[in-house]
Amino acid sequence: MQDSLQSTYKQLEQKSKYTNIFLRWFLYFILILFASYFIFPLYVMIVTSLKTMEEIRQGTLLTWPSALNFDSWAVAWGGRGYGAGDTFLKPYFWNSIKMVVPAVFFSTFIGAMAGYVLTKWRFKGDKWVFLFLLFGCFIPYQAILLPMARTLGVLGISNSVIGLVLVHTVYGIPFTTLFFRNFYVSIPTELVKAARIDGAGFFKIFFKILLPISAPIIVVTVIWQFTQIWNDFLFGSTFSFGEAAPIQVALNNMVLSSTSVKEYNVDMASAIIAGIPTLIVYVLAGKYFIRGLTSGAVKG
Amino acid sequence: MKTLKIKELSKNFGTTEVLRKINLEIDEGNFLVLLGPSGCGKSTLLNIIAGLETINEGNVFIDDYNVSKVEPKDRNIAMVFQSYALYPSMNVRENMIFGLKQAKTSKEKIEEQLEKVSKFLQVDQLLERKPSQLSGGQRQRVAIGRALVREPRIFLFDEPLSNLDAKLRVEMRREIKKLHQQLKTTVVYVTHDQTEAMSLGTNIAIMNHGVIQQNDTPENIYNKPSNTFVADFIGSPSMNLIKGNLKENSGDIFFVASGSNLEVPIKDYDFKDKSNLNNKEVFFGIRPEHIFFKKLHETYFEITLRADLSEYIGHEQIVTFDYANQEVLAKFSSTIKIELAKEIRLYFDLTQASLFDAQTQERI
Amino acid sequence: MLKWLEKNLPKIVMAPAVGLIGWFVYGFILWTLYISFTNSKILPKYELWGFGQYSKLWASRKWLISVDNLLIFTALFLIFCIVIGILLAIFLDQKIRAEGLLRTIYLYPMALSFIVTGTAWKWILNPTLGIQKLVVDWGFENFTFDWLVNREMAIYTIVIAGVWQSAGFVMALFLAGLRSVEDEIIKAAKIDGASLFTVYWKILLPMMRPVFFTSFVILVHISIKSYDLIVALTQGGPGISTTMPALYMTQTAFHKSQVGLSAASAMMMFMAVAAVIIPYLYSELRRENAR
Numbered sequence: 001m002q003d004s005l006q007s008t009y010k011q012l013e014q015k016s017k018y019t020n021i022f023l024r025w026f027l028y029f030i031l032i033l034f035a036s037y038f039i040f041p042l043y044v045m046i047v048t049s050l051k052t053m054e055e056i057r058q059g060t061l062l063t064w065p066s067a068l069n070f071d072s073w074a075v076a077w078g079g080r081g082y083g084a085g086d087t088f089l090k091p092y093f094w095n096s097i098k099m100v101v102p103a104v105f106f107s108t109f110i111g112a113m114a115g116y117v118l119t120k121w122r123f124k125g126d127k128w129v130f131l132f133l134l135f136g137c138f139i140p141y142q143a144i145l146l147p148m149a150r151t152l153g154v155l156g157i158s159n160s161v162i163g164l165v166l167v168h169t170v171y172g173i174p175f176t177t178l179f180f181r182n183f184y185v186s187i188p189t190e191l192v193k194a195a196r197i198d199g200a201g202f203f204k205i206f207f208k209i210l211l212p213i214s215a216p217i218i219v220v221t222v223i224w225q226f227t228q229i230w231n232d233f234l235f236g237s238t239f240s241f242g243e244a245a246p247i248q249v250a251l252n253n254m255v256l257s258s259t260s261v262k263e264y265n266v267d268m269a270s271a272i273i274a275g276i277p278t279l280i281v282y283v284l285a286g287k288y289f290i291r292g293l294t295s296g297a298v299k300g
Numbered sequence: 301m302k303t304l305k306i307k308e309l310s311k312n313f314g315t316t317e318v319l320r321k322i323n324l325e326i327d328e329g330n331f332l333v334l335l336g337p338s339g340c341g342k343s344t345l346l347n348i349i350a351g352l353e354t355i356n357e358g359n360v361f362i363d364d365y366n367v368s369k370v371e372p373k374d375r376n377i378a379m380v381f382q383s384y385a386l387y388p389s390m391n392v393r394e395n396m397i398f399g400l401k402q403a404k405t406s407k408e409k410i411e412e413q414l415e416k417v418s419k420f421l422q423v424d425q426l427l428e429r430k431p432s433q434l435s436g437g438q439r440q441r442v443a444i445g446r447a448l449v450r451e452p453r454i455f456l457f458d459e460p461l462s463n464l465d466a467k468l469r470v471e472m473r474r475e476i477k478k479l480h481q482q483l484k485t486t487v488v489y490v491t492h493d494q495t496e497a498m499s500l501g502t503n504i505a506i507m508n509h510g511v512i513q514q515n516d517t518p519e520n521i522y523n524k525p526s527n528t529f530v531a532d533f534i535g536s537p538s539m540n541l542i543k544g545n546l547k548e549n550s551g552d553i554f555f556v557a558s559g560s561n562l563e564v565p566i567k568d569y570d571f572k573d574k575s576n577l578n579n580k581e582v583f584f585g586i587r588p589e590h591i592f593f594k595k596l597h598e599t600y601f602e603i604t605l606r607a608d609l610s611e612y613i614g615h616e617q618i619v620t621f622d623y624a625n626q627e628v629l630a631k632f633s634s635t636i637k638i639e640l641a642k643e644i645r646l647y648f649d650l651t652q653a654s655l656f657d658a659q660t661q662e663r664i
Numbered sequence: 665m666l667k668w669l670e671k672n673l674p675k676i677v678m679a680p681a682v683g684l685i686g687w688f689v690y691g692f693i694l695w696t697l698y699i700s701f702t703n704s705k706i707l708p709k710y711e712l713w714g715f716g717q718y719s720k721l722w723a724s725r726k727w728l729i730s731v732d733n734l735l736i737f738t739a740l741f742l743i744f745c746i747v748i749g750i751l752l753a754i755f756l757d758q759k760i761r762a763e764g765l766l767r768t769i770y771l772y773p774m775a776l777s778f779i780v781t782g783t784a785w786k787w788i789l790n791p792t793l794g795i796q797k798l799v800v801d802w803g804f805e806n807f808t809f810d811w812l813v814n815r816e817m818a819i820y821t822i823v824i825a826g827v828w829q830s831a832g833f834v835m836a837l838f839l840a841g842l843r844s845v846e847d848e849i850i851k852a853a854k855i856d857g858a859s860l861f862t863v864y865w866k867i868l869l870p871m872m873r874p875v876f877f878t879s880f881v882i883l884v885h886i887s888i889k890s891y892d893l894i895v896a897l898t899q900g901g902p903g904i905s906t907t908m909p910a911l912y913m914t915q916t917a918f919h920k921s922q923v924g925l926s927a928a929s930a931m932m933m934f935m936a937v938a939a940v941i942i943p944y945l946y947s948e949l950r951r952e953n954a955r
Contacts, residue, residue, distance in 0.1 A: 027760070038769050045787075113681070121673075132682065142933050143934040150708070171689075233891070248892075271783040399857055
């Protein structure tokens with residue numbers, strides 16, 4: 001009886017071994033299938049941007065370019081050198097940088113201070129204040145577009161980078177506050193109490209004690225804000241046009257402009273240029289990017 | 301036939317050796333406690349018995365069948381976890397019968413088992429509740445119930461009481477003891493708490509660095525620790541280990557502490573090996589509770605030591621003495637008045653003393 | 665005075681954030697609400713006009729089409745994102761080699777803007793040179809794939825691109841959820857003899873209810889607000905067949921100069937979002953308070 005039991009065990013083992021091997025292959029097959037779905041557009045973008053229009057018409061999406069041809073990248077970035085109607089990304093890329101840097105800085109700073117007060121200097125009704133701010137994460141911006149356009153007009157900063165900095169700073173505050181509040185909640189309040197007993201004041205505690213240990217959340221917040229603002233199209237297209245436009249708006253205009261024959265290679269090169277900064281951030285700091293996504297998940 | 305037998309078992313995670321050539325046997329109906337500090341490999345050993353962890357070398361036998369490569373569900377075991385591991389989305393009933401359902405047990409049998417066990421553990425009123433609606437003790441009961449309904453050959457417990465508060469822990473400990481007495485099941489129980497181990501186990505295996513240091517009855521573990529690790533690990537405060545040398549003088553053997561001239565006679569000590577004892581470097585081990593303030597027995601050895609410190613802990617006090625610049629702790633009733641910084645006459649119960657080789661740390 | 669300042673410093677520091685949000689979020693929403701009850705055209709007028717704009721809105725064929733589109737898009741977007749996301753999360757949870765690399769691949773679209781995504785997919789879906797040509801080249805000579813310019817099908821191209829962008833995100837949420845489950849629960853299930861399928865279906869997925877809820881809220885939110893992707897992919901066309909509320913709102917406001925009507929459509933969007941978000945916030949808050 002012992003032997004028969006041992007052999008049943010053996011059979012069970014064998015059987016589960018084969019089903020396991022089959023399942024594993026199936027698993028990898030599906031995973032790779034989806035990986036190709038996700039990688040496919042990026043591949044197409046890159047190959048297309050390196051082809052000439054002639055090659056594009058003759059080959060298919062997947063065909064490899066005959067030579068590494070960066071002409072369309074040059075055109076996308078710097079234009080062809082003739083005057084009117086020659087749109088290219090370079091000036092708009094700088095617009096975006098000029099918009100992103102201050103907007104990220106201000107919104108992060110305001111959010112950090114707000115998060116600090118909401119967790120370490122609690123006052124009556126602070127929960128409601130937090131909720132009040134948090135709600136700003138969820139509103140559809142269509143509900144504020146009209147008055148914002150008028151306000152920027154009144155302030156004389158419509159169609160300017162400064163106007164966009166203001167818009168992005170304001171609508172970033174709910175998110176940055178959320179990030180910092182959730183981070184500071186997990187830091188023991190004893191730390192602040194100890195510092196107060198040692199005679200440190202409101203600002204000293206913030207700058208000398210909390211800020212130095214806030215590196216991870218600052219990284220998360222900065223990456224989140226950078227990605228959001230860089231990728232924004234709604235505000236950019238509504239509040240700016242022509243020379244003050246950020247890169248996403250310029251990209252869209254380039255692709256849509258129907259002045260001459262469609263140049264798909266230039267389109268793809270432009271799209272890559274517009275996407276590269278956020279992609280680089282994603283590849284370098286993916287962990288923080290994902291952390292921001294899952295905690296600031298509320299936005300689109 | 302041994303209910304559980306482990307032969308030459310080794311396990312490593314990458315390059316770290318977690319278990320080294322473990323050998324262990326348990327008879328039917330015994331309660332084996334695996335005791336040791338965290339990281340000693342006791343939980344890994346339990347997981348290997350359960351089949352949740354693979355083996356690098358050696359084998360596990362249940363009822364003399366080699367189950368080393370058998371799936372956990374086919375090993376006829378049940379396990380109770382530290383976090384209880386109740387399925388949060390199922391109510392108590394579903395939690396308890398989940399295993400039977402997976403094993404395609406008949407409906408009547410399931411109902412019968414459920415009724416029997418839930419009555420026995422007094423959870424029959426809670427069957428429709430979700431785990432989140434239960435108290436810690438109730439969750440513990442359900443977790444035990446989930447193991448019981450399967451009527452396994454061996455119960456495995458992985459630190460089941462460490463998530464409970466101190467009072468509840470003592471209560472549940474007694475219940476587990478009762479359970480074992482009534483059901484006479486075979487149990488392997490992992491803990492880092494020596495009181496739990498002492499009170500529950502019929503056998504205790506003390507582990508450290510992936511090696512079993514001593515596998516014995518609780519009495520032997522306490523009275524005859526097989527090395528300094530066990531001596532130090534068991535008891536609170538732990539055994540005094542006084543460094544010194546053995547002296548042989550015309551057939552009689554004495555212990556002399558380093559830095560002292562006092563000869564402590566070692567009579568009727570059960571040496572493993574009587575040869576080469578003269579001048580051997582040893583640790584002389586005596587438990588704080590075997591040092592007395594009064595000569596209660598003829599054989600007690602009188603010694604005078606200076607009292608340095610007294611810690612009051614309620615019904616008892618722990619007094620620290622100086623023995624030739626080595627600390628010696630003793631436990632007295634707190635009614636005794638001890639004058640500090642004074643030489644005080646004390647009595648060692650030498651029948652309870654242990655001797656360890658200073659080099660190998662082993663009992664001699 | 666100094667004492668008062670010191671005592672109220674935290675509140676003073678808080679004031680800019682609260683003031684800005686109060687004005688730019690709440691104030692503006694109220695303004696939009698007010699305008700939606702007026703007969704404003706290019707410039708806002710402030711005499712009340714009742715529900716006129718709302719009845720005009722719901723009588724507009726374009727608005728009805730855009731609501732229809734939104735419903736179709738939201739349903740498909742939700743189903744595909746959640747199914748693919750869960751599937752990938754469960755598969756990745758099986759001690760997969762190169763898990764990090766695969767995760768990076770599944771999630772990178774999230775780092776791209778919808779404009780970039782739309783531009784790329786517009787080219788891929790190009791009816792002459794895109795996928796159609798690829799498949800024809802493979803030997804299927806009669807294959808046509810013209811969804812992008814087909815009134816009936818164009819909305820599905822937006823689903824394809826949208827799912828491509830967001831499915832990885834759902835995967836990340838579920839993977840994080842699965843990884844946070846205590847090891848001992850899975851061990852207990854193994855000892856109970858549950859198959860891998862049963863472990864996920866009966867134990868782990870029911871435990872993921874909060875993750876489902878979160879994903880649902882986020883995806884609905886994304887879909888109600890979707891604007892960039894449509895602009896880049898179809899501009900609402902062919903004709904008006906892929907218009908959605910967000911696009912309707914901006915077009916009515918800035919191209920047609922019907923400010924009042926556009927405000928009404930914005931308020932409809934606002935209410936739709938609120939209907940999803942308020943229960944969500946409420947349950948989140950309750951969970952936090954319960955802790």
